[in-house]
Amino acid sequence: MSTTAWLFFLPACFAINLAPGPNNLLSINVAARHGFMTAFLGGTGRLVAFAAMIALAATGLAVVLHASEWFLAIKLAGAAYLIWLAIQLWRSDAPAVDTTQEQLASLARIARQEFLVAAGNPKAILVFTAFLPQFVDIGRPMLPQFAALGMSFLVLECVAIALYSWAGMHLGKWLVRARVRRWFNRCCGAFLAAIGLSFLLVRRA
Structure with missing residues (x-):
């Protein structure tokens, strides 16, 4: 890979990192409810999942996975999990998080959610x-x-996590009232459900 190819890769990759997908939407919601650091550290869950996918791509196993029935299984599982998350957000009473212990206790759960969504x-x-091999x-x-x-992808993903967590943290200032938090969760849940349903439309090349 030449330096020129890598320089072309960086902006194209960052556009993918910044796309408002399910993980970035999850970061916004978590940061709005629990704060920047909880959302940012919880985002390490997706980094683990992406690192594993990159390792699979590098060894060629991802091509086999993409061409097999496992792709359908992952697609259905991913759609089901996102829809389940959407239902949980929709039904949430949006309690205020006002203690450090609650924030720390939720970090492992948030990281697990980030991992499973990714x-x-x-x-x-x-x-x-399809994208990485082009370079x-x-x-x-x-x-x-x-x-x-x-x-490079993982570093740019960290930047995206920070940006979305920062945006969610500032949104949190507007979510003082429980009613507003409830509607915010429902909006996030609706978007997650829509993304989950869109997973069902993804087809193999």
Whole structure:
């Protein structure tokens, strides 16, 4: 991979990182309810899932996964999980989070949610099987190139997590009233449900 290819990769990749997908929407909701650090640290769950996908792509297993019936299973599981999250948000009473213990206790759960949402996103599989290889020079060793592209993706994803968490934190200032928080959760839930249903429309190339 040449320096020129890498420089073309960075803005294209960052556009994907900043796309308002289910994980970024989750970061906004978490930051609005629990604060910036909880949302940002919870976002490490998606980084673990994405790192695993990049490793699969680098070893060629992702191509096999993409071409097999496992793709359908992941698509259905991802859609079901997002719709389940949407229902939980819709039915939430949106209690105020006002103690540090509650925020710390929720961090593991948030990271797990981030991981499952990312792992169940079939569009992520398409990104790592169709997008990243476009920037790989087949005339050079591939693993170092995938490592460089993968690390770049994860760093840019951290920036996206920070930006969405920051946006959610400022939204939280408007969510003092329980009624407003409830409607905010319902809006997020509706968007998550729509994204979950869109997963069902993703087809293999």
